[in-house]
Amino acid sequence: MIFCSTGAYGHTYPLIPLALAAHDAGHDVLFATADPFDTELKAFGLKTARVGLRVVDALDLEPGSHLDFDAIARMFAETLPRAVLDDLGPLLAETKPDLVVHEAACVGAFFAAKLAGVPGVCHGFGKVDGFVTTDPAAPATTELLAAFADTIGIPYEGLAMGGGGDPYLDICPPVLQTPDLLAAPNRVPLRPVAVNAKDEELPAFVRERRRERPLVYLTLGTVFAGIAHEVLAGAVEGIAALDVDLLVATGPALDPAALGTVPDNVRLEAWVPQSRLLPHVDLVVHHGGSGTTLAGLAAGRPHLVLPQGADQLANAHAVTEAGAGDWLSGEEFSPGAVTAKVRSLLADDSVRGAAQRVAAEIAAMPSPEDTVRRLVRIADEARS
Template sequence: MRILFSSLTSHGHTYPLLPLARAARDAGHEVLYGTGEDFHPVLESLGLTPVSAGGSMHDAFARASTAIAGVGDAREVDPAQRNLIIGRAFGSEMPRQFAADLEPVVPTVDLVVHEAGNPGAGLAARRAGVPGVCHGFGRMTQDESLSAFITDELGAFAAEIGVEVPSGDYSIGLGNPYLDIYPPSLQHPDFVANGDRIELRPVPYAEPGELPAAVTEGSGPLVYLTLGTAFGSAPVLSKAIEGLASLDVRVLVSGGRIVEESELGELPGNVSVVSWLPQADLLPHLDLVVHHGGSGTTLGALGAGVKQLFIPQGADQFVNAEAVVGGGAAMSLQPDDVSAEAVATCARKLLGAGEVDEPVRRIAAEIAAMPAPSEVARRLPELAR
């Protein structure tokens, strides 16, 4: 079978799909992958055939900002216009480009697997009469304040190309079977009851690389601090570093190739900074992750049984923090509450034996029991009928 996977051009949207794409390849299927060229070397290294599609999210947001507010930088936009811009970017700008770029390819495949943030690939499949499957990357939400802006834009674009978008709270999946990598106990309860939901174990992916010496050298608990690949902030990292460094722990900080070590000032002796590291390989070594709440880091830590302190910055990070804290497996600080003292207090509590230990173990076991990518890959032919 010939399968096209497709995701937005970002780590958080692409990496969650790679385990299943690789499993489909291992099962003997021909696997194409449509996304921006920045990720083509990774795809080629996995034996997947890259297809150029979609461009960059940054450019899509710049176009949306220009159309809505007359400025090319979304950071300069009035907060009242922000949801309109997000709706335009995710509901129109990126779907239009993906649908156009993938139009010549989709009729040549038997199945399209599009991630939840990339309905453009799903619309291209529906327009060509090719079966589609939606691959999740995080928790489903019914945030009407934002989702309505996206679905309105998406519905208008779909109507232009003669495709009907199903109505309802979860229309972003286009009514396709949904591969859900979020543990059921933390997923939105209404969505867990959805009959088209297929569980898929989240498997963290990282580009090959060596772990820094700080992981194996020294003694004491190892704490990892990151704000991911899109929300890096030197001031926030500096506050967290100050708080963590005051504890008897080793602190490993990743700037995510966004924040340079020089921006963090003089560092204490128990703190090491790297720009990038293979996070999937790091997780089993950790005692605590202090992070932004991106879905990849959240699910990776949950699967590895690592305690978490969330300091969410934007996007779906607040939803992830709310879900995991609500499940008893983490603590969280809102942006205005992040200080060295607050981070130190929360980290100290989490590192000690406490009430989060049992939920952390329970959720790790729940994830381990979810169907592996190899199992779900064997079901793809039936989903293509």
């Protein structure tokens, strides 16, 4: 089996649990993605191949800023698919896999599998209509993808978010997912599992802290912390005003030193093993990225979402509608508003109960190990 993802944390890490389950079941697994994610995957014991570009590198090739909607559309609909197609096509011809598991935004892998005649399975990373309904770049991306598909002779309508006709592995629990996808015949539910490399440890601050007061975890993910530095700083100010401990993960896009001197109840880290951290926290304050949203809910933790772009607004609405948290729009955001929301959420047992109900729904979804057996059946049926 070949797994292939877009070169970004939020697109690569959701595929790791299934790839590991396939590897542990004795299948020959190759994970194809961009540098340096191919190197990171080796820490999980997976064989890797370098395919495509990192999202940030692909954006650098586009004229315009990283927040320009036309540049984002060209990146996802032309630059990234072409880079993956150019690299993955020869790899498929050489390895002749039985199956390609392509991440939903990695449309180049969908195209490459179709051109090679290899059966494909699409692996989602969150709420399927997130980009389509809330991202201003989505209409242009759809139009450009259709044109790109036409140039290579592949019938294709719309974004790959619904699998492009392939079986669609949906890691979003039903309570959050759009009804149209829940009714789709190609939907295959799969439990989201947060992972970290085995040698990553919790910060000493978490292991050694006194537990008399709540622990709040704040992150804007691996991309938006650098773009929304002022939002992160304002959130730190607002949360630190309360009698809580605050752990902030700035991610690779922002040096923790950029936040300057912080109060004594705040700890700054560039990176934390999120899957190990979440069971220890009382509230997750974040940007609404699909990975953090699903990981926090799988741990039964309430959320305060500060959406910045992409699919984050859709995730913020979904969390709120499930009763598992709240959100602040850009117009509402201020340190004082964050203080008020965090204080309210920490005191609200109903929100905590709703988050735990979502966690129970996630726990009842088919495991990666169960889903590997489904993948084998899909490959066998394609050969017969």
